[in-house]
């Protein structure tokens with residue numbers, strides 16, 4: 001099943017991929033968000049909700065074990081582009097959609113705000129760099145991939161879908177849910193087998209992890225690889241697959257999540273003032289060029 005098998009509406013159900021993140025923010029509002037804002041978050045009459053619903057319908061239907069294997073086989077060849085890391089960020093920033101440019105921050109601004117919030121809290125430099133690169137895998141969109149195969153909450157494939165995943169009812173259309181190899185609690189996995197042995201639904205998290213896995217410290221790799229795995233880092237729904245090491249490392253995933261969700265400020269960071277600082281961080285940890 002390749003992108004060509006999907007209609008234009010099925011490839012891009014959202015007006016912009018930020019709509020998914022806005023929806024996550026509605027599901028997990030900041031603890032001290034003003035009460036009124038929380039009420040607005042729960043406004044299910046919001047027409048934006050229908051597009052998000054449709055996005056999850058497609059995501060839950062098509063992200064099967066076989067789909068993930070196919071995407072890994074294709075994208076993990078890294079035969080599309082070779083770029084310097086900063087160039088890859090600029091490439092990512094060519095991702096424009098029909099959202100309102102006056103209120104939406106572009107990709108680079110989201111990454112800089114995330115990283116700057118981590119920096120302001122005095123965290124180590126590799127943590128700051130993690131904030132800066134964590135969504136670089138969204139370049140998948142620029143290779144024509146459907147939005148639901150780039151963003152969206154990720155979840156294990158090859159075992160039963162948790163009802164803690166948003167819109168769980170849509171999994172009934174996923175062929176894996178009727179396949180007895182995949183529809184039991186453990187499916188193809190074993191108790192405590194460790195997440196390194198578990199295949200996640202395909203998206204920007206796993207893709208970037210595979211690009212940087214030899215270069216960043218382990219806590220950073222967990223943050224990159226599992227930052228969209230909300231049903232675990234927020235809901236603990238797959239604890240039976242984690243080993244003790246995963247459990248320890250998920251403290252980092254949880255530490256990262258608020259920077260991703262709550263660092264949005266209407267004042268955009270000034271790229272020209274920050275570029276040399278981030279270029280130095282990139283040079284310290286990452287290779288000259290990365291293959292996408």
Ligand SMILES: [Fe+2]
Pocket residue numbers: 134135204227228
């Ligand atoms: Fe992300």
Ligand SMILES: [Fe+2]
Pocket residue numbers: 110134135260
């Ligand atoms: Fe993000």
